[in-house]
Amino acid sequence: MTAEVQLSVQGLWKRYGAVAAVQDVSLQLPLGQTLALLGPSGCGKSTLLRVIAGLERPDAGTVRPGGQDLTHAPPEQRGVGLVFQDYALFPHLSVLDNVAYGLRRRGLPGPQARARAHETLEQVGLGTLAGRRTTELSGGQQQRVALARALAPQPQLLLLDEPLSNLDEQLRSTLRSELRELFAQLNTAVLLVTHDQREAQALADTVALMRAGALVQTGPVAEVFERPATAWAARFLGQPNLYPLPDGRVRLVPESAVQLGQGPAWPVVGRQPLEHGLRVTLAHDLGPLVLHLSPREAAGLGDTLRAAVQPDGCLTLPEEPAA
């Protein structure tokens, strides 16, 4: 990676009594890139984010935003923008003043703070609502105000904790594409906490998969989804075709390893229509084999389907010890 590293985390630990919420986590994030921290509820994602933001003290390890060791610096000295699930906007202030507030606190004179706040509101598509109170906004609009508030001081690092989790599915999907465009325009490093695979896939360049306080796998999004490192990772990422092997490991048959129209004909035992095509389950020798057919492939489907599993394309994954 040639891009300048904007955030470097080394050997980070955070314990709450007997719970090791973050265990020896190291990661790097270049400027202009988005990293999704993905994992199930309670795995330590928010704790890691809070330690990076300076809201929690780590027991060990270092946090370097912008190349400087700021492990023990207060949040306001880190040049970090924060967006949480509950937006915590000021209800008595206008949208504009919510965004300008942090700029004023940083010492920017009123007119300049308001001008910058306007500019950021335009950037997130809320230019026309600057005079409203935040209580008069929809959930999606409030989310964008929170985003504008975090972006207004032009942080080099933006931290988002489940920013879309309080919104309904349709709005989430709209905001996912908006955020994607916005991140592409910013020359900022973005760290996004989510438990939603689709959000990670839609928004991130790289993914760090977290389980029980530790990172299981880090890499480019496509690589992690196509080549999960462990059986747990494959299950968490929603890979359907996993088959236990006698030696305790697990075989993953990715769809890219299945050639349709070749090999034996397998009975079709399940059909689930999708927005674009059909999800079918075959009674394969290995076990139930789930495949996604395009509308064209689905059109000619009978009671059986010929499918050949290419052994070269399959992965053998280790199981992990129980968390």
Ligand SMILES: Nc1ncnc2c1ncn2[C@@H]1O[C@H](COP(=O)(O)OP(=O)(O)OP(=O)(O)O)[C@@H](O)[C@H]1O
């Ligand atoms: N202030 C705290 N005191 C004690 N234990 C805590 C505290 N904060 C978090 N924990 C524990 O640390 C672990 C990690 O919690 P954390 O909130 O970081 O997980 P998460 O992955 O963000 O979960 P979620 O997706 O549900 O928000 C959990 O076992 C949690 O109960």
